[in-house]
Amino acid sequence: MAIMNITDIMEALPHRYPMLLVDRIVETDYKTRMVALKNLTYNESFFRGHFPDNPVMPGVLQIEAMAQVAGILLNHITERKGAIAYFLAIDNARFRRVLIPGDQMRMEINILKIRMGMCRVHATISVDGEVATEADLLFGRKD
Numbered sequence: 001m002a003i004m005n006i007t008d009i010m011e012a013l014p015h016r017y018p019m020l021l022v023d024r025i026v027e028t029d030y031k032t033r034m035v036a037l038k039n040l041t042y043n044e045s046f047f048r049g050h051f052p053d054n055p056v057m058p059g060v061l062q063i064e065a066m067a068q069v070a071g072i073l074l075n076h077i078t079e080r081k082g083a084i085a086y087f088l089a090i091d092n093a094r095f096r097r098v099l100i101p102g103d104q105m106r107m108e109i110n111i112l113k114i115r116m117g118m119c120r121v122h123a124t125i126s127v128d129g130e131v132a133t134e135a136d137l138l139f140g141r142k143d
Contacts, residue, residue, distance in 0.1 A: 001030055004072070010074045010083055018045045021065035022107075025072065032111045034073040038065055042101040056097035062133045063090060066123035070109045070137060074119055077111075078141075085139035090120065093135035103127045117141055 004012070004025035013020065017138040027035035040057060047055035071085045099105065105125050112120045118140045 002026060004063045009072065012075055013068055014084060015068060019064070020068070021061060022068050022072070025069075026075065027077060030073075030076050033071055033101070036062075036069040036072075036107045038105040038107065038111075040101055040103045040105065046099060048087075055085070055101055057103075058093050059093075059133070060131075062095070062099065062105075062125055063093065063137070065105065066107050066109065066125060066135065067132070067137055067139075069107045070084055070121045070123060070139065072120075073109055073111070074139065077114070080141075083141065085119070085141060087137065088140045089138040091136040091138070095133050097127065097130060097132040099125070099127065102120060112136070 002024040008024060009022050021038055021053055022039050025034060025036050044109050046058055046061060050056060050058050067087065074080055074085050077085050105127060108124050110122045112122055120136060120138050120139060122136050123134065
């Protein structure tokens with residue numbers, strides 16, 4: 001059961017197709033943790049060019065998808081619906097498995113630290129219980 005559906009997500013984030021990479025939020029405590037899903041279909045625009053005969057989701061878009069989930073959580077914590085959290089750093093990124101059409105990405109965000117307008121999170125993507133991608137992401141806000 002979705003805690004936030006696509007309509008709720010579009011109210012929380014400024015992103016739109018083709019850059020909106022979150023389908024629904026399925027778990028959260030609204031303070032330190034959020035879990036979201038993204039269903040990858042062959043119709044995703046990036047699969048047409050990356051790579052036509054062997055479609056693979058680009059790693060940079062995997063990071064972006066995790067960042068969007070973190071942005072939803074941060075916007076809820078700071079009560080700033082639709083605000084933009086900007087990347088300051090990406091650390092310890094690891095790509096352990098390719099993501100292909102038919103996969104369901106389970107993205108989990110855990111806040112590590114919030115301080116002085118900056119936030120560090122640990123983010124993971126798993127598919128069928130197997131970790132596919134993980135990274136530590138640092139965000140800041142432009143006020």
